[in-house]
Each structure stands twice: as structure tokens, then as C-alpha cells.
Amino acid sequence: MTDTSMSSPAHSTSKGTGANLSKIALRWGLYLILGLFALYYLMPLFVMLTTSLKSLEEIRTGSLMALPREVTFDAWATAWSGACTGIQCEGLRPYFWNSVLIAIPAVALSTLLGALNGYVIAHWKFKGANLIFSLMLFGCFIPFQVVLLPMARVLGLMGLAGSIPGLIFVHVIYGLGFTTLFFRNYYVTIPAELTKAAKVDGASFLRIFRSIFLPLSLPIIVVTVIWQFTQIWNDFLFGVSFSQAGTQPITVALNNIVNSTTGVKEYNVDMAAAIIAGLPTLFVYVVAGKYFIRGLTAGSVKG
Amino acid sequence: MSDWLENHLPKVVLAPSFIAILIFVYGFIGWTAWVSFTRSKLLPRYELKGTVQYEKLFASPRWDTAMDNLFIFGTLFIVIAMVLGLMLAIFLDQEVRTEGVIRTIYLYPMALSMIVTGTAWKWILNPGLGLEAMIKGWGFESFTFDWLVNPDYAIYTVVIAGVWQSSGFVMALFLAGLRSVDGEIIKAAQVDGIPTWRIYTAIIIPSMAPIFLSAFIVLAHLAIKSFDLVIALTGGGPGYATDLPATYMYAMAFSRGDIGQAASSAMIMMGVVFTIVVPYLYSELRAKND
Numbered sequence: 001m002t003d004t005s006m007s008s009p010a011h012s013t014s015k016g017t018g019a020n021l022s023k024i025a026l027r028w029g030l031y032l033i034l035g036l037f038a039l040y041y042l043m044p045l046f047v048m049l050t051t052s053l054k055s056l057e058e059i060r061t062g063s064l065m066a067l068p069r070e071v072t073f074d075a076w077a078t079a080w081s082g083a084c085t086g087i088q089c090e091g092l093r094p095y096f097w098n099s100v101l102i103a104i105p106a107v108a109l110s111t112l113l114g115a116l117n118g119y120v121i122a123h124w125k126f127k128g129a130n131l132i133f134s135l136m137l138f139g140c141f142i143p144f145q146v147v148l149l150p151m152a153r154v155l156g157l158m159g160l161a162g163s164i165p166g167l168i169f170v171h172v173i174y175g176l177g178f179t180t181l182f183f184r185n186y187y188v189t190i191p192a193e194l195t196k197a198a199k200v201d202g203a204s205f206l207r208i209f210r211s212i213f214l215p216l217s218l219p220i221i222v223v224t225v226i227w228q229f230t231q232i233w234n235d236f237l238f239g240v241s242f243s244q245a246g247t248q249p250i251t252v253a254l255n256n257i258v259n260s261t262t263g264v265k266e267y268n269v270d271m272a273a274a275i276i277a278g279l280p281t282l283f284v285y286v287v288a289g290k291y292f293i294r295g296l297t298a299g300s301v302k303g
Numbered sequence: 304m305s306d307w308l309e310n311h312l313p314k315v316v317l318a319p320s321f322i323a324i325l326i327f328v329y330g331f332i333g334w335t336a337w338v339s340f341t342r343s344k345l346l347p348r349y350e351l352k353g354t355v356q357y358e359k360l361f362a363s364p365r366w367d368t369a370m371d372n373l374f375i376f377g378t379l380f381i382v383i384a385m386v387l388g389l390m391l392a393i394f395l396d397q398e399v400r401t402e403g404v405i406r407t408i409y410l411y412p413m414a415l416s417m418i419v420t421g422t423a424w425k426w427i428l429n430p431g432l433g434l435e436a437m438i439k440g441w442g443f444e445s446f447t448f449d450w451l452v453n454p455d456y457a458i459y460t461v462v463i464a465g466v467w468q469s470s471g472f473v474m475a476l477f478l479a480g481l482r483s484v485d486g487e488i489i490k491a492a493q494v495d496g497i498p499t500w501r502i503y504t505a506i507i508i509p510s511m512a513p514i515f516l517s518a519f520i521v522l523a524h525l526a527i528k529s530f531d532l533v534i535a536l537t538g539g540g541p542g543y544a545t546d547l548p549a550t551y552m553y554a555m556a557f558s559r560g561d562i563g564q565a566a567s568s569a570m571i572m573m574g575v576v577f578t579i580v581v582p583y584l585y586s587e588l589r590a591k592n593d
Contacts, residue, residue: 034394038408041471044423045411051426064427064437116316124313132321134584139328141580143528145552145569147331149338149347149562154327173327176320205312234416236531237549241557251418255535258422267426278419285414289407293475296413 052076052272059267075268079276083269085256088245092276095253099233101164102249106171107228113172114179114224115217119209121180122187123195133184140177147174148241155242162244170242171232178231179224182295186220187213219291226288227295230281250277332573339566347562356567366568369546372458373575376547377526379462380469384522385515387466388473393503395474396481406478409471417468421535424464425451454544457537461529461545464536469525473518480514481507516583523579527572548572 047064052075054068062069081091121133151170152161160166190213198208239249248256254277258270285292308315342352360366391409395402412420427433430449438446450456484507492502530549537545539554546554548568556565 030394030397030399034391034399034405037391038405041408041412041467044420044427044467047427048423059432063440064433113320117320120313120317126314129317132317135329136320136324138581138584139324141524141576141584142328142332143549143569143572143576145549145565146335146573147327148552148569149556149565150331150334151327153347173323176324180320204309205316230414234418236416236418236534237553240534241553251416251531254422255418255531258425258535259538267432270422271426274419274422278415281414281416282411285411286407289410292414293410296472297476297479 048271048275052079052268052275054268056264056266056268075266075272076276078266078269079257079272083257083266083273084260085248085253086245086260092250092253092257092273094246095248095250096276098164098247099250102167102171103229103232106168106175106232107225109168110172110175110179110228111221111224113176114181115183115214115221116209117176117180118183118185118187119213121184123190123192124205133180136177136180139174140181144174144237148237152241162242162247164247166242167238167247167249170238171228171235174238175228175231179228182220182224182227183217186217190216222288222291223295226284226291229284230292230295233281335566335569338562339570341563343562343566345560345562356563357571360564360567360571363564365543365546366548366551368543369548369551369568372545373527373547375458376461376465376529377523379459380465380526381519381522383462383466384470384473385518387470388518389477389508391470391474392477392481395478406475409474411471412468413472415468417529417531418535420464420468421532424460424467425536428460428463451537452541454541457541457545461533461536465526465529465532468532469522473522476514476518476521477511480511484510520580520583524576527576527579548575 043065050066050068051059051064053071053073054062055070055072055074058069079092081093082089083091085095117136121129155161155166155170158166158169160169194212195208198212203211233249234251235249236251236255239252240255243249243252254273257273337349337351338347339356340351340353341348342350342355395405399405428448428451430436430447430452435446435448438448450460488506489502492506497505528549529547530553533539533545533547533550539546539550548571552565552568552572555561555568
């Protein structure tokens with residue numbers, strides 16, 4: 001705020017220190033509000049963390065926001081390897097690995113296909129390419145409820161019902177629209193002359209992709225990988241619809257732990273489990289926040 | 304042969320994705336649309352029977368609640384997230400020294416799964432041990448905050464958690480918008496002695512109309528697709544007080560075994576999304592091709 005309210009110098013000297021004081025007060029007010037909102041956004045994370053470190057006894061007798069009197073990691077151990085999701089009591093660990101097994105191939109495949117598609121649509125225009133792009137783009141916005149029923153049947157016909165390859169397949173298919181969009185929007189900024197010159201020199205379609213486009217693609221690959229990873233790791237709808245006992249992703253397991261009706265409610269275990277489920281995407285956000293935000297905004301403000 | 308391949312390689316590369324989208328997006332929409340006009344129950348049947356499913360849907364009190372909830376949740380979620388996002392963006396745009404840190408804090412909920420968000424807020428809002436108990440513990444014995452378990456107010460807890468999750472993202476959108484406003488115009492206005500708040504309301508905010516539209520589209524889209532947040536936070540309850548179209552569809556498809564109802568409710572959801580998104584996408588694509 002290089003000041004706007006008192007831009008004429010003559011004006012400000014005549015008012016003197018009174019104006020200066022109100023300026024300082026405004027600044028403090030601004031920081032106070034920003035700080036309060038920071039607390040608001042941090043509060044649930046703080047509550048999750050402190051609750052996960054308390055014993056059940058302390059949770060029942062203490063206050064929501066209080067720091068743990070005695071720090072215990074029992075809840076974390078239970079959440080990781082002992083909490084019950086229905087009848088099984090193996091904690092989140094197997095489901096964490098399910099999510100990893102789903103996310104890695106699905107992210108890799110959808111990113112690779114998106115890069116090739118974007119390359120074709122941006123630099124090898126043929127009749128109908130724009131229509132294809134539009135159709136793919138519209139596909140990003142459908143509510144997935146509209147494909148759940150037929151997809152369940154088709155996965156059954158393909159012999160992939162309730163399996164991890166089935167979930168990988170689903171995530172690749174419905175991630176294609178966005179990954180193609182990301183790469184297409186990035187590749188249109190690369191001059192067409194470059195492709196033309198390479199063609200004149202006799203370079204092939206794949207050669208140009210490998211030697212010219214791929215080396216330039218690191219930033220958009222990072223954006224796409226982060227976007228896809230966050231989407232797939234956090235997915236619940238496909239996970240709950242197309243998995244069965246043993247192949248569920250972590251979000252489904254977390255929900256089962258929290259909402260399992262048997263036994264005593266272990267809030268500390270619930271909170272530890274929620275943090276474990278959120279850690280991978282939080283880690284990505286903290287490490288590569290810039291690319292994360294770019295992906296988010298690329299999905300909405302295009303071009 | 305190799306010439307033919309080289310000439311057609313671009314098409315060959317794009318073809319699998321295109322065919323996949325045709326089948327798994329458009330074909331599937333067609334299938335769901337078809338089934339929504341049949342008497343399918345536990346298994347799909349393909350003889351068309353007119354609009355029976357839609358009539359049943361609109362006569363169902365549970366669907367009624369779901370649509371009312373979508374309206375309440377959608378409106379409040381969009382309006383509050385936009386107002387909060389714009390306000391925070393303007394505050395952060397005042398050359399705040401710690402901007403990077405604050406932005407990171409405001410935006411991190413967007414990295415979390417809705418299931419994690421729902422789990423956290425379910426714990427915070429539970430009347431027995433959460434916020435209510437805490438404030439009672441401070442000596443305000445008569446304080447009650449039982450929205451989570453109160454059928455009349457439970458839907459507002461979904462708004463609370465949804466706004467917490469998404470408002471930081473709206474802030475980031477608006478902040479990017481504020482930064483893209485032409486600095487010369489603002490400087491000129493400052494030289495003319497126009498007060499800051501007037502510069503914002505008369506110059507900066509009106510020039511951000513496209514960002515408002517983008518934010519609206521993204522938030523509306525999130526609201527209509529909201530499923531996991533409700534499942535984790537309230538499970539659709541108490542009763543079905545916080546049912547949304549997405550949870551209704553899921554219940555019909557996977558626990559009630561009523562494929563006809565599931566298909567027709569999914570088609571209504573798609574109708575709502577498309578009336579909002581299609582005009583926007585159409586104008587975006589046209590602007591780009593011109």
C-alpha cells in the first residue's frame with residue numbers, strides 16, 4: 001500500500017501526523033484480519049494434529065483446542081496398522097499402498113497420452129481436430145454420476161470389476177480430457193515455424209516430439225503430474241463405486257474407519273488416519289505449491 | 304506403407320483417446336439417458352417406457368430434499384466463497400510483506416481430499432466433544448451449536464466445510480486477476496486523488512468480470528458434484544436431511560438397486576451442469592478459434 005488515499009504531497013503535509021497514525025492503524029488492522037483468517041484455515045489442521053496425539057481419556061475430559069497434556073503416538077500406530085475398516089482390522093497401510101498402486105500408473109499413462117494428444121492437436125492440425133478437442137474438453141465437465149452405471153457393467157465385462165487395474169483404467173479415461181487440455185494449451189505457445197522447419201529437414205512426427213517438444217515440456221509435465229496425482233489420490237466416487245474389499249483406495253478406507261459403527265469411537269485414531277490420508281497431497285502442495293496452483297487455475301482460466 | 308503411416312501418424316496417435324472418449328463419455332451418457340426412460344430396477348431393461356422414472360423422481364420427497372439442499376448449499380457455498388475470496392485477495396494485494404506464507408496457508412485445504420475435510424469438520428462440529436463442548440467449558444453453559452445433528456441445520460455444516468476447503472482457491476484466482484489489471488490506469492486514478500476503495504469498486508473489480516465468471520463456474524461445478532464431503536461429514540443424515548443429488552444417485556445405484564432412478568437422477572444432474580457450463584465453454588472455444 002504505497003499510499004493511495006493521500007497521494008498529493010501538499011495534502012499529506014498539511015494533515016501531518018494524524019493521517020500517519022490512521023495509516024499505521026489501518027496497516028495493523030489489515031495484518032490482524034489476515035492473521036485471524038490464517039488461524040481459521042489452520043484451525044482444523046491444528047485440531048486434527050493435537051487430537052491425534054491425545055489419549056481417548058484426555059479427549060473425553062479435555063477441550064477441543066487444548067494442547068495434549070501427554071503426547072502419545074498410539075493413535076498413529078493404530079491408524080496405520082490396526083484400525084478396523086468394517087470386519088478387517090489392518091489399519092490404513094494396505095489401502096495406502098492400493099492408492100499408490102492406482103495413482104502411479106494412472107498418472108503416468110494419462111500424462112503420456114495427454115502429451116501426445118496435445119502435441120497432435122496443437123501442431124498437426126487435421127480436419128476435425130478442433131471438434132475432437134472440443135468433445136474431449138466437454139468431457140471434463142460431466143458429472144461422473146452419469147457414467148457410473150455403464151462403467152460398472154463394462155468393467156464387469158472386461159473382467160476388471162473391483163480390481164486395481166479397473167480403477168487405473170477409469171482414472172486414465174476420465175483424466176484424458178484435462179491432461180490433453182494442459183498440454184494442448186502449453187504446446188500452442190511453441191511457434192509453428194519450429195515444427196515446419198523440422199519437417200523440412202525431414203524429421204518425423206515422433207522425432208520432432210522427442211527432440212523438440214519433450215525437452216521443452218518439463219514445467220507442464222510437473223503441472224499435469226501434480227494435478228492428476230491430487231485428483232486420483234483424493235478420488236472417492238470411483239474408488240467407492242468400483243472397488244471391493246481389499247482393493248479400496250485410502251479415501252474409502254478412511255471413510256470406513258471413521259464411520260464404522262462397531263466398538264468405541266476412537267477420535268484420535270480417526271484424526272491420525274485423516275492426516276495420513278492427506279499427507280501425500282499436502283507434501284506435494286508444500287514442495288511444489290507453484291505448480292499446484294498453476295494446475296488449479298489452468299483448469300478454470302484457460303489460455 | 305511407411306509413408307502412409309508417417310502421414311497418418313498424428314491421427315493414429317489421437318485415435319485411441321478419441322475413441323475412448325466417444326465410448327466412455329458420450330456412449331455412456333447415451334446409455335444412461337436410454338435407461339432413464341425404462342423401467343429398469345435391479346438390472347437394466349431396454350424397452351422404452353416413457354418418462355415414468357422422471358415422474359417418480361419428481362414425486363419423491365427425498366429427491367425434493369436433495370434438490371432443495373443443492374439450491375441452499377450451492378447458493379451459500381458460491382456466494383460466501385466468492386465474497387471471502389475476493390475480500391482476502393484485496394487484503395493480500397496491499398503489498399503485504401508475508402504474502403507468500405499467508406497464501407500458502409489459505410490455499411492448503413484445496414490439496415486435501417473432501418473425505419479428509421469432512422472427517423476433520425465432523426469432529427470439530429460434533430456437539431458432545433467439539434466446539435460446543437469447548438465453549439460450554441469456558442463457562443457459557445447455555446451455548447448450543449448442534450447443527451451437525453439437527454436436521455434443519457445440518458446442510459449448513461456442509462457449507463461451512465465446503466467454504467473452508469475452497470475459498471482459498473477463489474482467493475488465488477482473484478489475486479491473479481487483481482495482478483493482471485493495468486497498473487497505468489490505477490496510477491492515473493491515484494494521481495487524480497481518487498480514494499482506494501473507489502479505485503477498487505469502480506475500476507479494478509469491474510475489469511475482473513471474466514474471473515468472476517470462471518470462479519462461479521468452478522464453484523458451481525464443485526457444488527453440483529459434491530458427494531464425498533457430504534458422505535464424510537453427515538453421511539447424508541440425519542435421516543436424509545443433507546442428501547444431495549449426487550448422494551441420492553449413489554444410494555439408488557448401489558444400495559437401493561434402483562437403476563432407473565439412479566439413471567434419471569444422474570441425467571438431471573448432467574442437465575444442471577450443462578446449462579451452466581456449456582454456454583461458458585462454447586464462448587471460450589469460440590473466442591480461441593476466432
